[in-house]
Amino acid sequence: MRIGELTLKPFRNLQDLHVDFESDRELILGGNGRGKSNLLEAISYLSIGKSIRGARDREAVPHGGKYFDISARWHDGTRDRQLRVFYGQEEGKQVFLDGAALSRVSDVLSLFQSVHFSPEDVTLVLRFAAQRRRLLDILICQAESQYLHALQRYQRILTQRNRCLRGWRATPGPDELIGWDVQLCRLGGAIRHRRMRGLIQLEPDLTRFYRRISTAQEEVGVVYRGQVVSELDDAGLLSAEVMAEEMTTELAEYRDRERHAGHTLCGPHRDALTFTLDGVGADSYGSQGQLKGILVAWKMAEVRFLEGCSGQRPVLLLDDVFSELDEVRSAELVALVEDFDQVLLTAPRLPGEGICDRFSQLRMA
Numbered sequence: 001m002r003i004g005e006l007t008l009k010p011f012r013n014l015q016d017l018h019v020d021f022e023s024d025r026e027l028i029l030g031g032n033g034r035g036k037s038n039l040l041e042a043i044s045y046l047s048i049g050k051s052i053r054g055a056r057d058r059e060a061v062p063h064g065g066k067y068f069d070i071s072a073r074w075h076d077g078t079r080d081r082q083l084r085v086f087y088g089q090e091e092g093k094q095v096f097l098d099g100a101a102l103s104r105v106s107d108v109l110s111l112f113q114s115v116h117f118s119p120e121d122v123t124l125v126l127r128f129a130a131q132r133r134r135l136l137d138i139l140i141c142q143a144e145s146q147y148l149h150a151l152q153r154y155q156r157i158l159t160q161r162n163r164c165l166r167g168w169r170a171t172p173g174p175d176e177l178i179g180w181d182v183q184l185c186r187l188g189g190a191i192r193h194r195r196m197r198g199l200i201q202l203e204p205d206l207t208r209f210y211r212r213i214s215t216a217q218e219e220v221g222v223v224y225r226g227q228v229v230s231e232l233d234d235a236g237l238l239s240a241e242v243m244a245e246e247m248t249t250e251l252a253e254y255r256d257r258e259r260h261a262g263h264t265l266c267g268p269h270r271d272a273l274t275f276t277l278d279g280v281g282a283d284s285y286g287s288q289g290q291l292k293g294i295l296v297a298w299k300m301a302e303v304r305f306l307e308g309c310s311g312q313r314p315v316l317l318l319d320d321v322f323s324e325l326d327e328v329r330s331a332e333l334v335a336l337v338e339d340f341d342q343v344l345l346t347a348p349r350l351p352g353e354g355i356c357d358r359f360s361q362l363r364m365a
């Protein structure tokens with residue numbers, strides 16, 4: 001997969017930007033605050049239909065403006081296509097594929113695929129449980145629209161169930177709760193199963209890439225709901241139905257506590273997903289450099305994962321990836337992305353002698 005032309009008219013501080021990515025190795029250079037991160041954020045809008053940084057759409061509208069408009073030409077492996085994401089304060093958000101409006105913004109997910117790394121995410125994602133779940137969820141949504149629908153339904157039922165728990169002492173009674181439980185567990189089992197299967201697929205690449213980037217000898221690992229992912233395989237993975245039954249038992253155990261708490265205390269929305277270094281939680285003990293190594297390796301593994309699902313390699317967007325890396329690490333990283341289809345890097349200055357020789361340079365004024 002390759003992105004060719006990109007037009008931002010406007011997006012955040014970029015009022016009218018037209019870029020033609022002629023090469024599949026681009027180094028985007030520019031001083032602080034020029035809009036390098038904004039440019040990569042705009043590209044990922046075309047992949048996921050929302051801000052990869054978790055910003056609200058209206059925050060990406062230029063100050064004093066009323067809308068943003070991102071459009072691009074990209075090659076999906078067989079032909080050139082056009083994608084446009086428009087958001088207006090009055091009109092709302094709309095996505096256009098080859099000029100025709102998509103009925104739902106989320107339909108954009110399986111079209112142009114990209115994977116985005118930003119150093120801002122290192123602390124945010126790796127230190128907070130909810131952000132780690134989001135990392136995995138966004139990835140699986142990019143691969144499978146059914147997963148997004150399951151998550152959305154789960155969230156709706158969870159809201160209903162929580163409302164019901166809060167009102168338990170009055171009406172409605174536990175009978176209504178049981179109705180919600182059945183649906184919640186069915187979806188919860190499916191979500192847990194899909195997450196686990198995704199992790200089993202991803203983990204070998206994560207370890208391989210981490211070994212190449214890290215200076216030390218430590219081993220990275222992933223643990224989901226107390227299970228060490230490297231110890232599992234697809235054959236040993238419990239089915240979605242069995243996971244749904246497990247969740248039913250779990251809910252029964254939590255019932256009294258939930259009644260007091262007034263909300264649902266177990267399920268995929270609370271599951272622990274952790275990264276480990278030599279078996280110890282990286283969120284509590286990892287150094288900044290180690291966490292960065294984990295996230296970069298994870299993102300590279302994401303590219304492989306999505307390629308495995310769609311047969312197309314997503315575009316890799318690496319924002320400010322060289323910061324805090326020495327020249328050896330930086331060179332290693334560039335060597336690692338050698339066989340990726342298209343890689344766009346940003347940096348405030350050239351990363352060091354010879355490191356990005358194969359990259360075309362795009363300077364942001």
Ligand SMILES: Nc1ncnc2c1ncn2[C@@H]1O[C@H](COP(=O)(O)OP(=O)(O)OP(=O)(O)O)[C@@H](O)[C@H]1O
Pocket residue numbers: 012013014030031032033034035036037038039059060061062063320348
């Ligand atoms: N909605 C917006 N409207 C106008 N300007 C905005 C908006 N959102 C962000 N900006 C501006 O965009 C600029 C930051 O752009 P960006 O983060 O892309 O810079 P950068 O080139 O990545 O810088 P650095 O090298 O420091 O990472 C800031 O000056 C910020 O104030």
Ligand SMILES: [Mg+2]
Pocket residue numbers: 036037038319320
């Ligand atoms: Mg930046």
